[in-house]
Amino acid sequence: MSLLNRMTLLAMMIIAMLGAGEPALAGLGQPSPWQLGLQESASPVMTDIIWFHDFLLYIITAIAGFVLALLIVVMVRFNARANPIPWRTTHNTLIEIAWTIIPIMILMFIAVPSFKLLFLQLNVPAADLTVKATGKQWYWSYSYPDNGEFEFDSLMLKDGERKEGQPRLLAVDNEMVVPVNKIVHVITTGSDVIHSFAVPSFGIKIDAVPGRINETWFTATKEGIYYGQCSELCGKDHAFMPIAVRVVSEQAFSAWIEDAKKKYARNEGLPSTAVASAQRLPQ
Amino acid sequence: MDTIAKAHGEDQHDHPHGWRRYLYSTNHKDIGTMYLAFALLGGLVGGVLSIGMRLELMHPGLQFFHDSHMFNVFTTAHGLIMIFFMVMPAMIGGFGNWMVPLMIGAPDMAFPRMNNISFWLLPASFTLLIISLFVEGEPGAPGVAAGWTIYAPLSTTGHPGPAVDFAILSLHLAGASSILGAINFITTIFNMRAPGMTMHKMPLFVWSQLVTVFLILLAMPVLAGAITMLLTDRNFGTTFFTPSGGGDPLLFQHLFWFFGHPEVYILIVPGFGMVSQIVATFARKPVFGYLGMAYAMVAIGGIGFVVWAHHMYTVGMSTAVQAYFVVATMVIAVPTGVKIFSWVATMWGGSLEFKTPMLWAIGFIFLFTVGGVTGVVLANAGVDRSLQDTYYVVAHFHYVLSLGAVFTIFAGWYYWFPKMSGYMYSEPIGKLHFWLTFIGVNIVFFPQHFLGLSGMPRRIADYPDAFAGWNLVSSIGSYISGVGALVFFFGVAHAFMRKQRAGDNPWGAGATTLEWTLPSPPPFHQYNELPLIK
Numbered sequence: 001m002s003l004l005n006r007m008t009l010l011a012m013m014i015i016a017m018l019g020a021g022e023p024a025l026a027g028l029g030q031p032s033p034w035q036l037g038l039q040e041s042a043s044p045v046m047t048d049i050i051w052f053h054d055f056l057l058y059i060i061t062a063i064a065g066f067v068l069a070l071l072i073v074v075m076v077r078f079n080a081r082a083n084p085i086p087w088r089t090t091h092n093t094l095i096e097i098a099w100t101i102i103p104i105m106i107l108m109f110i111a112v113p114s115f116k117l118l119f120l121q122l123n124v125p126a127a128d129l130t131v132k133a134t135g136k137q138w139y140w141s142y143s144y145p146d147n148g149e150f151e152f153d154s155l156m157l158k159d160g161e162r163k164e165g166q167p168r169l170l171a172v173d174n175e176m177v178v179p180v181n182k183i184v185h186v187i188t189t190g191s192d193v194i195h196s197f198a199v200p201s202f203g204i205k206i207d208a209v210p211g212r213i214n215e216t217w218f219t220a221t222k223e224g225i226y227y228g229q230c231s232e233l234c235g236k237d238h239a240f241m242p243i244a245v246r247v248v249s250e251q252a253f254s255a256w257i258e259d260a261k262k263k264y265a266r267n268e269g270l271p272s273t274a275v276a277s278a279q280r281l282p283q
Numbered sequence: 284m285d286t287i288a289k290a291h292g293e294d295q296h297d298h299p300h301g302w303r304r305y306l307y308s309t310n311h312k313d314i315g316t317m318y319l320a321f322a323l324l325g326g327l328v329g330g331v332l333s334i335g336m337r338l339e340l341m342h343p344g345l346q347f348f349h350d351s352h353m354f355n356v357f358t359t360a361h362g363l364i365m366i367f368f369m370v371m372p373a374m375i376g377g378f379g380n381w382m383v384p385l386m387i388g389a390p391d392m393a394f395p396r397m398n399n400i401s402f403w404l405l406p407a408s409f410t411l412l413i414i415s416l417f418v419e420g421e422p423g424a425p426g427v428a429a430g431w432t433i434y435a436p437l438s439t440t441g442h443p444g445p446a447v448d449f450a451i452l453s454l455h456l457a458g459a460s461s462i463l464g465a466i467n468f469i470t471t472i473f474n475m476r477a478p479g480m481t482m483h484k485m486p487l488f489v490w491s492q493l494v495t496v497f498l499i500l501l502a503m504p505v506l507a508g509a510i511t512m513l514l515t516d517r518n519f520g521t522t523f524f525t526p527s528g529g530g531d532p533l534l535f536q537h538l539f540w541f542f543g544h545p546e547v548y549i550l551i552v553p554g555f556g557m558v559s560q561i562v563a564t565f566a567r568k569p570v571f572g573y574l575g576m577a578y579a580m581v582a583i584g585g586i587g588f589v590v591w592a593h594h595m596y597t598v599g600m601s602t603a604v605q606a607y608f609v610v611a612t613m614v615i616a617v618p619t620g621v622k623i624f625s626w627v628a629t630m631w632g633g634s635l636e637f638k639t640p641m642l643w644a645i646g647f648i649f650l651f652t653v654g655g656v657t658g659v660v661l662a663n664a665g666v667d668r669s670l671q672d673t674y675y676v677v678a679h680f681h682y683v684l685s686l687g688a689v690f691t692i693f694a695g696w697y698y699w700f701p702k703m704s705g706y707m708y709s710e711p712i713g714k715l716h717f718w719l720t721f722i723g724v725n726i727v728f729f730p731q732h733f734l735g736l737s738g739m740p741r742r743i744a745d746y747p748d749a750f751a752g753w754n755l756v757s758s759i760g761s762y763i764s765g766v767g768a769l770v771f772f773f774g775v776a777h778a779f780m781r782k783q784r785a786g787d788n789p790w791g792a793g794a795t796t797l798e799w800t801l802p803s804p805p806p807f808h809q810y811n812e813l814p815l816i817k
Contacts, residue, residue: 031749035737038669046669053666053736060656067623067652071645074630078566079637086568087632096572099624100617107613110663114609117665122602137441168343169747193437194532196597196672200738205668207598209533210436211526214599229740229747231597231672233430235441236352236421239743 029201029226029245030167039200042226042247043218045121046203052117059106121203124217127185131176135188135195135208135230138237142176147257150264156240169239170227175246177260179253180223188214196232199245205231220247298807306403309395310807311380314402316703318376321405322692325368327768332361334765337727341758343748352421354744355428360416362431363450366550367457368409370684373692374553375464375499376402379492381703383468385798385805386486388477388814393470401464408456411449419444430742432543435524435535439516448517451510458503465496465503477797479816483577486796487570490577491556494584495549501588502545509538533598540591548587550684551651552580554691555622558644560796561698562626565641566633567793572625579618579625586615596664597671605664612662619655623648638790639713643694646721647687654682657732672742675735681728693720693771700778701785705804709781712774719767726760 028040041047077083134141136153143151157171178184188197188208198205202218220226228243248256299307308314336357339347348354380398384391392398416426420442427450429438438447472493476485485493513535515521522528524535563570570576593612596605626648635641657679661667670676693716701707730753739750746754788799801809 031737031739031747033749034733034752035749036733038736039738049666049669052663053660053669056660056663056666060659063656064649064653067627068649070627071630071649074627074633075635075637075645078630078633079635083632083634086566086634088568089632090569090571090573092571092628095628096575096621096625099620103617103620107616107659110659111610111613114663114665115606117663118605118609119602121665121668122605167747167749169745193441194434198672198738198740200669203669205597205671209598211531212533212599227747228738229743231740233355233434233437233742235428235437236350236355236424238355239351239740239745 028222028224030170031200041203042201042220042222042224043203044221045117045218046201048117048120049203052113055113056110059110063106121216124185124215125183127217128182129178130185130187131178133176133186133188133197133208133243135190135197135234135241137192137235138230138241140176140195140197140241140243141191142174144257144260148261150261152260152264154244156242167227170229170242170244172242172244175225175244177246177248177253177256178220179250180220180247182250183217183219186216186218188216190234193234194232195230195234195241197228197243198231199226199228199243201226202245207232220245223247223249307399309391309399311384311392311395311398312703312805312807314398315377315380315382317402318372318380318405319378319703321402321409322369322373322377325364325372325409329361329364329369330765330768332357332364334761336361337758337761339744340746340754342755343746343751345745348744350424351744352424352428353426355430355742356416356420356426358742359427359430359433360412363412363454364409365684366431366546367454368405368412370550370688370692371457371461372405374550374557374688374695375461375468375492375495376405378488378557378692378695378699379464379468379495379553382699382798383471383489383492384475385801385809386489386796387472387475387480388797388810388816389471389475390808390810392467393475394467397463397467401460401467404456404460404463408453408460411453411456415446415449415453418446418449420446432536432539433510433513434539435513435516435532438513439524448514451514454510455507458507461499462503465499468492468496469500477810477814477816483574484816485577486556487559487573487576487580488553488556488796491553491559491580494580495552498545498549498552498584498587502542502549505538506542506546509535509542512538533595536595536598537592540594541588543594544591545584545587547680547684548584550688551691552584554647554688554695555580557691557695557698558626558647559629561640561644561694562629562648563795564698564790564793565636565638565644566630567636567791568629568633569795570625571628571631572621575621576625579621582618583615586611586618590615593662593664593667596667609662609664613659616655616659616662623652623655636793638697639708639710639717640694640698642714642717643690643697646717647690647694650682650686650690650725654679654684654687657682669738670735672740673735674731674739674741677741678728678731678735681724681731686724686728690720693717698790699798701789702798702801702803702805704779705785705802706778706781707783707785707789708774708778712770712777716767716770716774719770720764723760723762723764723767727757727764728760730754730756730760 038050041050129146132143139153139155141151141153152174154172154174162171188206190208190210195208197208204216204218206214206216226245230238230241420426421428427446512523516523522530524530524532559570590612593608697713734750734753739746785803787802788794
């Protein structure tokens with residue numbers, strides 16, 4: 001009874017915290033203070049990840065709660081005072097088979113939606129546009145191979161460079177820009193060490209490995225700015241190479257492309273890749 | 284069991300005394316004691332590093348470290364020290380050395396001199412790791428900041444200074460030490476069991492050590508190979524892991540995790556054995572499903588070798604490969620479940636006494652379950668896409684190691700301390716230590732699940748401001764566990780000063796293994812006449 005009360009209390013506390021925590025500074029595309037769960041979804045894949053995670057959370061909470069309940073029952077019923085003479089049971093074939101078979105069934109129950117999600121993530125559909133993200137110590141460079149010969153660097157804004165409302169350690173000078181509701185094919189590589197390109201709201205994370213090209217995809221369903229951080233330790237300033245993706249309307253995207261072609265054109269001085277490698281040389 | 288010869292110290296004089304007794308030691312108990320003392324030192328250093336990290340992460344912004352390189356050096360050293368210089372020496376070198384010969388009725392380990400070199404390689408290895416903290420790693424900054432996983436190319440071109448070389452040589456020595464120890468244990472357990480002690484009568488702690496040392500024997504050489512290739516890539520112009528020369532950084536990850544995943548079972552399986560002994564002792568009831576328990580450990584060890592790439596779901600592996608590793612990884616939950624439920628079943632119908640070792644063991648069973656079920660979440664590549672390299676992973680592996688393995692080490696410490704020292708520890712101090720640690724570590728690591736879910740990456744010295752709340756909570760928890768550690772050291776000192784004799788068997792009828800038939804502490808040489816197991 002008291003256990004039940006305590007669990008109800010805990011559940012109420014968690015609900016209260018969820019209620020109080022989530023909407024505070026509810027930034028779509030970035031974490032909120034005291035957040036408990038995954039970031040809000042802005043892509044079909046992330047919606048499925050959230051569903052699958054919630055599904056797993058019910059199962060694992062039930063399992064952990066079951067083990068806790070068993071331990072409490074054991075401690076209450078079979079302590080030395082309550083049960084001074086121990087039983088001599090050491091085997092029970094039926095129960096041993098049960099606790100082998102039932103977990104297998106639970107795992108099979110988990111595996112079905114797990115594979116569905118995995119195939120959704122890894123089978124890259126025919127894309128509307130491709131963005132190449134190159135991880136460098138310690139910033140990202142983006143190029144749009146379908147949309148012209150330009151590449152630009154995206155560096156974290158330092159203290160004093162940020163405008164009002166831009167989040168610390170997440171905001172960058174030049175965001176990656178993509179159109180809303182389009183299938184975006186992301187290819188990544190690393191130019192020095194391994195980095196990892198991650199945007200939590202889109203449910204993507206893919207390593208940027210030197211000598212390899214990796215791919216993933218997303219469809220952003222809402223306009224806005226979505227933040228992520230480098231997710232593979234890459235040296236001193238690993239914490240300071242965020243990823244920012246600005247999702248805009250199709251018209252705005254076309255306009256941005258035209259603008260970017262001029263702004264980041266390769267004939268404007270050195271090509272930016274050469275700049276990047278020149279920066280690395282003195283090391 | 285009733286024909287045990289009690290050596291009454293007639294041979295106490297024919298061994299070296301003073302520092303020679305330890306430096307030259309070939310005695311499994313003295314070597315075990317040195318391993319335990321070494322693990323205490325390692326735990327102290329590793330623990331101070333972790334509190335340093337939590338101090339930095341308590342508030343957003345950089346407070347204590349002037350750049351995040353040094354913070355990454357702390358995470359790297361914390362990981363390596365806790366694994367190689369705390370948990371492994373405590374569990375295998377310490378309790379394994381002490382208790383395996385006593386439990387199987389053997390006078391000593393099979394190769395006593397090799398036992399000596401196994402131990403003495405460790406201080407040398409530790410020294411090399413400490414040196415690595417003071418020589419250049421990343422350009423212009425001392426220490427290895429590549430994480431305990433030392434992924435290439437961050438550990439090759441990313442660390443031009445010699446710090447990584449020192450760390451590699453340190454790991455080589457630690458690995459050699461473990462392999463020698465493993466050979467010693469395998470030989471001892473296979474050949475030196477007392478008459479009548481068949482494999483299926485061995486205590487589960489001995490089974491757990493046997494499984495563990497096989498994992499060491501098979502996994503450590505792979506690490507040695509990988510880090511040797513790293514060493515030659517760094518110094519002799521080979522390009523195993525360098526794409527420009529035809530190599531591949533992912534080769535290092537595959538080799539590393541082929542070692543690394545069995546390694547995490549190396550860290551926890553001896554704990555399974557200890558918990559089995561302790562639960563049976565304090566329930567005054569034999570272990571439920573002994574054979575299932577023994578072979579569950581064998582199964583966990585075996586499957587542990589074919590799941591390595593679940594650490595690598597985001598590196599760009601094909602769908603089929605990821606699907607395979609999802610299934611293989613989830614299979615491990617089955618034998619693990621068998622163990623959890625068998626411990627509960629051992630207690631079911633028992634007559635439980637909540638002495639300090641039992642508190643740690645019960646705490647372990649619950650917290651390991653929590654860490655285990657988040658492992659099932661992470662096993663699914665689909666959702667791991669969101670959680671890989673976040674604090675969710677940090678929370679998961681600290682639940683199974685910091686709250687799992689370390690809880691079993693403390694359980695074993697309190698369980699065998701009376702046997703090893705001859706003195707009884709103080710129950711109130713032991714219980715205070717347990718509750719402070721239990722509360723502290725849960726406050727440290729439970730909120731880290733929330734941080735990970737909301738997207739906070741691992742291994743960062745400064746984080747976006749939204750993560751401030753749970754980081755503050757987590758840091759406060761680490762100070763509470765730090766106080767718990769002080770209570771532990773005080774308790775050890777207190778027990779040695781109080782000198783309350785423990786007697787041969789302080790735990791009563793539940794303690795049925797052979798070590799409890801010997802005096803506390805056991806004589807320098809035990810079993811002058813081998814015990815006969817009925």
